[in-house]
Amino acid sequence: MDPAFLSFAILASLAGTVFAALVALLGVRAHHFAHILLAFSGAVGAVASIAFVVQDFEVLEIASVRLFFGMTFALDVFSAIFFAIVGLVSCLCSVYAIAYVRQSHEGYHIASLNAATALFVLGMQGVLLSTNVLGFMAFWELMSITSFFLVMADRKPASIKAALFYFVMTHLGAAAILTGFFVLAQGTILADFRTLAFSAQVIPAPALALTFFLFLFGFGSKAGLVPFHAWLPEAHPQAPSHISALMSGVMLKVAVYGFLRMMLFLIPSLPATFGLVIIGLGLASAIFGALYAVIERDIKRVLAFSSIENIGIIFTMIGVGAYAFANRLPGLLVVALLAAVFHCVSHALFKSGLFLAAGAIVHATGTRSLERMGGLAKRMPLLSGAFLVLALSAAALPPFGPFYGEWMFLQSLVQSLAAPTDGAVTGVLVLVLFAVVLASALAIFAMVKLFGIATLGAPRSEAAEKAVEPPASMNAPILLLALLLAWMGVFAPALVSLVGGKDLVSAANRLPAIEIVGIRPDASLVVPAAVFLGLLACLGLVFLLRRLLSDAKRERSYHTWNCGQPIDASMEYTATAFSAPIRFFFRFLLRTKNTVVAIPVVATNPWICRRELFLNLRSVWMDYGYLPIARTCLRAASIVRRVQSGSVQLYVAFIFLALLVTLVIAL
Amino acid sequence: MHLTLAFLALLATPLFSWLPVVPVKAVRGLGVLAASVAAGFVWTTAFPVLLGRVEMRSLGIWFVDPMSALVASLIVLVYLATAVVSVRYLGHERHERLVTDRQVRLYYVMMHLFAFAMLVTALANHLGVIWFGLEATTLATTCLVAFYAKDGALEAAWKYILLCSTGIALGLVGILMVGHAAAVGGLQHADFLYLDTLRMHASSLSPDIMRWAFVFVFVGIGTKVGFVPLHTWLPDAHSKTPSPISAMLSGILLNVAFVTILRFKGVTDLALGGTEWTEKFFLVFGILSVLLPGFILLIQRNYKRMLAYSSIEHMGLLAFSVGLGPLGLVPAVMHMVGHTLAKSALFFGAGEILLRWKTTKLDHLPAVFTHAPRTAVLFLLAILGILAMPGSTLFASEYLMVGYGINTHLVSTLIVLLGLSLVAVGMMRHTLALLFEGAPAATEVPPAVESVREPWTLTHAVMAGELALLGAAGVFFLLPSGLAFATRVAQSISSVAL
Amino acid sequence: MIATLAVLEPLFAVVFLFASVLAMPTFRVKSLLRLYACSSIALALLIFSFAVRDASGHLYPLALGTLFVKGLVIPALLTNAIRRSGASERLQSSLRAAPSLFVTVAALLVTALLIQHLPFAASAASAHVLYLSIAVAFAGILMMVLRRDVFSQMVGFLFIENGIAAFSLATIVVIPVAIEVGIFSIVLLAVSMMALLSHKVQELYGTSDTASLRELTD
Structure with a gap:
């Protein structure tokens, strides 16, 4: 054109x-x-x-x-x-x-x-x-x-x-x-x-x-x-x-x-240290973002923290690129940048899809809290299907797009370990490798929780029971995004070579092109088409085998065996409970505060109490960073305010003191 | 000579406003008429100079160069806007029997005298006349500060007149020192205090005496501009005055005083042979004047005082810009124009809010947006304008200021940027509280009135007009022709070539 | 005549200075105003003697104006205003009489030391008048800062103005008559406005103590 x-x-x-x-x-x-x-x-x-x-x-x-x-x-x-x-x-x-x-x-x-x-x-x-x-x-x-x-x-x-x-x-x-x-x-x-x-x-x-x-x-x-x-x-x-x-x-x-x-x-x-700074902040964002995504219970906050995690991964990739270039590994720079841009594209797709889906869910159930959702898979099948695809992409699982970006990055890291460099660089790369894998694992956990608690099981509130499929104009964009991600997953190498051939680095800053030595982005990928077909084949195989080997002539639909007790939604896994193991494991980082308030039912008998548990999920960054700064500013403001004391004499004195000080200093 | 006659003719208006023969209703219309006449007169005299078609003119005790032409144009613009808004403002107050006829007359007389005094100061060539004009503005506005005679207005007026008169007296000391330097330097008696002769013969003025003179003038007239720590009268005075007059006070009077200091700076720089010594003053006082309002605005719960502190901060920015170097005068000129337009629009809006709810305290107001959406939207746009959003003149001026400052004084610019961020946070916080969050103890308007849609008043029209001008100027100053215009105006007041 | 005036000049200067200094420990309004009038008249006479000695014609209107406006009209105006407003005769101050006087004398000494640093010392018309002007202005400043009621603050401002007038004498600046008239009328207007305001303050708050004028903080 x-x-x-x-x-x-x-x-x-x-x-x-x-x-x-x-x-x-x-x-x-x-x-x-x-x-x-x-x-x-x-x-x-x-x-x-x-x-x-x-x-x-x-x-x-x-x-x-x-x-x-x-x-x-x-x-x-x-x-x-x-x-x-x-x-x-x-x-x-x-x-x-x-x-x-x-x-x-x-x-x-x-x-x-x-x-x-x-x-x-x-x-x-x-x-x-x-x-x-x-x-x-x-x-x-x-x-x-x-x-x-x-x-x-x-x-x-x-x-x-x-x-x-x-x-x-x-x-x-x-x-x-x-x-x-x-x-x-x-x-x-x-x-x-x-x-x-x-x-x-x-x-x-x-x-x-x-x-x-x-x-x-x-x-x-x-x-x-x-x-x-x-x-x-x-x-x-x-x-x-x-x-x-x-x-x-x-x-x-x-x-x-x-x-x-x-x-x-x-x-x-x-210099290389600045690349390390970026890596450090990126890894911190990835891990903290994933952690908080795991423990949050508001659906949109989970997605927001997931964004932070993905941005952390992107910045880690950029940081690795900068660090690598300073340590004479230009090939890694190119691949890292490619991976970063690829991840940007895929994150844009799945995160917007997730937020749109979350919007539909929030409107249908009237609440943002995961603890009040559930059972949406049966009531909003199309949306839940798209939501599943998007959640799986967010967790960076094959056969969807984001997996291949991260895989490319991790593989290039491993390949650079083979290149002759000094121990510190190797150490950093290994650390990055492990941290990114950790963050991805936490992200999988978070997405499983998100999808599972929101859409699976029985509805946990009346509003969730009455949820209906959103109108087509709302569903269509979400479905389209899910399809795009699947398409990206299949055609990832084509996409990467489309961009990779352009040499982003030189195009952006008009410097002469950098030779890609030792690492070739498109050749390093696992062939995604093969993975996709393989998955389909497995699914097909299972389906066939079940058809052929199992005895089930007719399915009988019956309610769940309940040991004589009525089953209701309060017996289900809650989001808080689901994330408890992670919360426990990382409690030194999260500093959640549990408060149990025990109030005796009858004043004379202290042994029979009503107990309430308050789980306080505070953000470490707010408590130790932002709030102290805000408080200092406000305190400074109150001190400065005393200048306007109301006394005319003081004001006049200010004028003459200013005059005096100026005279002394300037002359 | 004809300028003097014109000025004397302008004095006729206050006279007419005071005479009982003229009915009170006509006084308001007369105000608008007088302002239009003054505007026409100034624009015919000043615009040719401003646009560069005519070289500057020196006519005895009057002096028209691009800078004074710009200031005079701004004065009459605000004067006209205030006259129009006063029609609505005082009309409403009189309708509700909050002011008497006599007070209305007093208001108009003082407003005309105020504008007259400002024009005198802006266009004067003789330092004594400048002093006279500044003191006259103080006196004219004191009556207006004490207009309502309740609620701390008297206190504000007392502090205003005492502090400003003291400051201007210090300025007089400085002027006398300049005259003395002229006498020692051998100028003719008659020429002692004429600005143009002083500029011409500046090299014969003794540098030591000029240094002392500059300090006194800076601190003295700086009190009138509102530099920290000389600013203490400003929040009180600007918040207790009726809002249209606050617009004139904040919008243009501070600029007039600032330009006066700039004229002294010009003479002093020529006498000292360099600009660095005077620039230090502007830099230090400018930084102080940006930081202090920054902190106080974080906890300021009175919206008129908030606007007053914002004026202090903008004057600090002007000083900072001038202190960066000779080229800093260019963004200062742009900033002056932008601040005048935005701040007067803000005060007009504040006046509307005050008319309706009779209180300036945020804690007693409901969410303005739900009850008076037009005022709220215009007020919000003006706040965005003054916080230097793209499209506003202040964006262009602050961009150039920061750009210039980073290259010359990096640390000072960083401090000023921090101060600006504090101011932005504080003002946005309280504006949002004003517009969108109602206080529990809100004084509600009875429901019967609620259902009526807010009418489109004169104030809204004026505010919209000023905002349009602000946007237009914002675009204009980013064009090469706008930059050249600002440079030409700055050149007229600078002592070195830009 | 010139000889007599030349002899009397130091007297005028001394009266000018002492009136300002003695105003500091004075706590009665009428005495304060009388001292001010005294000081203004002494200043006028000083200007007159300078005019005669140096044969500078432009100083005559200045002397006349000072005598008339500052020596007569303003004290009369203020006395009238105070009587009408019914303010208390007793004035408030942060310091009592003796410490006030002490501080003022200290100020005088400091001024004497300061004079040497000024670049005008050589070129001024008379070093004594320069000293006087700064000393009187300083006394006025102290009065504004140390006193607690509105009338003393006004009078302090007036003393500052007197000092500045003496300063103009010292720095031999020529101001055209028209502008001088303007300056005097502005000063007169300022004072009458201040008097009006203090009258209103007295009306509204019942006292002229500035402690009642402390509501506008923040």
Whole structure:
């Protein structure tokens, strides 16, 4: 396809988003049309960028706005992949939102919700297309502000609190990113990425370190990297579900995109220790994210923590890449980056699918707590089937896509162990290997709990009993995402070689191509088609054998044998109980507090008591990090407030003291 | 000369407003008329200079260069907006019998005198006239601070007049020192205190005396600008005044005083031969003025005081920008324009809220968004504007400031960024509380009134207009022509070439 | 005449200074105002003698203005205002009489030491007048900070203004008559506004003590 046609398509996608925002402001009646418009523009954008990736172009210039100091919007391979994610997920979420927002319209002001959604997507698209600092920051701020308003869309106190926390972190992060850009630019105020790439090669070491940490904090806090993650589990659950999907699925990826792009400029000059820092934070996020996902009982919080875990894995891969390059293992850099991007794509798909499904479940059962769900598999079969596929992908199990990304990464780690390097590097790689495997194991546990408690067994509440299948426009996006993940699983090598051949690293920073020595990404994969067919074969074999060998002529359906006692839902496994072993094992990390309150039934007899157990799942990061900082700030504020004491004499004294001090110091 | 006549003619309006012959209803319309006339007059005189078509003019005791033209244009813009909003504000209060006819007249007389004094200060060439103008603004607004005569307004007025007069007296000391330097330097008697002659002959002024003079002027007039620790009168005065006048106070008076200090800076820099010495003052006071409001805003539960502290913080940002170096004047100019528009819009909105619920304490207000959505949305947009969201002028100015600052003073810029984050957090927290969270002890409006949709008032129109201007200016300043415009204005007040 | 004035000049200077210093331990309103009037008249006469000695014509209006506005009108205005508002004659202060005086004298000494650091010492019209102006202004500052009631704060401000007027004398700055008139009228307006406010304060709170003006914190 003609590059001009592609760039027109991308422009059309942008224009469609803007138009959708304007249309949405017209009010409730425009709800359908706005979302259809948004879906359409997302689809166009996705198709155009995928075409771009397939067609092997170098850079696609979309538009050059001469007015703003020659700001150019351009697409290269790297941003095209992320642009495709944005387009696809926003398209599916818009379709979902048509029915979803209609269902829960009491809490929301529909016109502003839709307009904010469209602007949010516009912000993300703009960030991906920007090639200079001013444009990047402008669209980044747009994205942050609209998502802030979207989190508090239902205007309840809990949402506002979560949104405010998010606002703090995003504001600090944006300031850090802006500062990082300026420090990197070394003097140019209106820099573009090409200037940044060049100055990254000549930047002195202290400035390099400062830039690195600023970007780590800025992009990391937006992506949900521990210890900057605390806003994520509060904010993502409070937003409407299609917004949670967009935020978790796409916005976190945009943050990863920003970090990756800056790292691609900095990696050639970055010493190995910084790679270790990234690895450390990534592993911490992966393990803590998975842990908290295991012990949480709110379905959306589980998904939020799972996002943190996956972002941790992505950052670990990036960190390994940086570390490897500094230790003269360039091949590992390429594979790690490929794995990171692959994981980004797959995470975007399964996390948005999970959030959309969770939204449907929450609406059907009226609660977010896993302890009140159950039995949905019989009542919402299609949704549960898609939910199963998505949960299995989230657990990184074959035959679905995410498995192959992680497998590729782990295999390349093992292969690099064979390369001649010193002991410290080997140690680090081994540690990474084990930690990632641990995190994946915990993730499997979490997903099993999520799916099992939510959909299997008997309903644990009345509302769950009455759950019905959501409307087709809500089911369709979820099913489509599940299918995509299955498709990814089968065609993983083709996908990887599609991108791998482009050499992401050199495309991004215009440096000469790096030779892939010793490790070939596409050749290292287990052939997934074989796995898929193998699984199918096994299933088929079991089915056949059962048919042939078993005696069952007719099935008799009877209720469960219950030893004479009535069985009800309270006898089922609860989410809390399911996660108890993990909770127990990691109690030194989790610091959960059990409180048992025993109240005597009759005052005179202390031996017969009513006991209540309070299980306090506190976040370690909040208790030891965020809350002390907040308290210090407030205490400083009260101290500073004493300046405004009310006494005129003191005020006059201030004036003259200031005069005196200034005179003494200045003269 | 014709400028002097024009000014004298402007004085006629307060006179007319006071005469009992003119009916009270006409006084309000007269206010709008007078403001429009003043606007027209200033814009015809100032715009050619502002747009660069005419070189600066020096007409005796008046002085029109791009910077003073910009300030004068902003003054009349806010003056016009305030006059329009006052029609609604005072009309409502009079309707509810909260103010007497006599008070309405007093309000308008003082408002006209206030605007007149500000114009005098902005366009003056003689330092004595500048001093006169500043003190006159203090006096005119004291009446307005004490307008309601209850609830701490008197206390605020007393502190205001005492502290500002003391500060301006210190400024007078500085002015006298400058005059002395001129005398020692051999200037003619008649030329002692004329700004343009001082600039021309700055090299003959003794550096030692000029240093002392600058300190006194900075601390003295800095009291009027509201630098920390000289700011103590500001939260009280700006919160107790009727809201349209608060808009004028916060929006433009602080800028006028700041530009006055900048003019002194220009002369001092020429006398000292370099800009670093004066820049240190701006840097230190600027950082202090950003940090202190940052902390206090975290716990500020009165929305008008919140806006006042935000003004202190923005003046601190202006000072910080100037302190970064000669190029820092360019974002300072942009910031001035943006802050004027955003802050006056905010105070107009606050006035609407105050009219309806009669309290400025957040703890006593219900969720404004449910009862007055139009005001709430406009207020929220203005808050976003002042917190430098993309599209607002302040985004452009803060971007340039941070960019320039990181290259010149890295640590100071980081501290200022932290302060800005604190301010943003505090203001957003309390704005959300104001708009979306009702307090339990809220003073509710009776249900009968509730069902009526909130009417679209004059205030909303003015706020919307100002927000539109804010957005337009935001886009304009990011264009090369906007940057060139700001550079030209900054050049007129700077002592070195930009 | 010139000779007499030259002889009397130190007297005027001393009266000017002492009136300001003696104002510090004075706790009765009427005495305070009388001391202020005294100090202003002494200043006017000082300016007059300078005018005659140096034959600088521009100082005559200044002397006249000081005599009239600061020596007569303002004290009369204030006395009137205080009588009408019914304020207590007794004024409050953070320090008692003796410590106040002590602090003021200490301030005088500090000023004397300070004078040497000023770059004007050489170029001023008269080093004594420079010292006077700073000393009187300092006394005014102390009065504003140490006293607890609104009237003393006003009078402190007026002393500062007097000091500044003397400073203008020392720094030989020429201000056109029109602008001088403007400055005087502004000062007059400021004082009358302050008087009006303190009257209202007295009305509303029943006392002129600034402890009642401490509600606006935070």
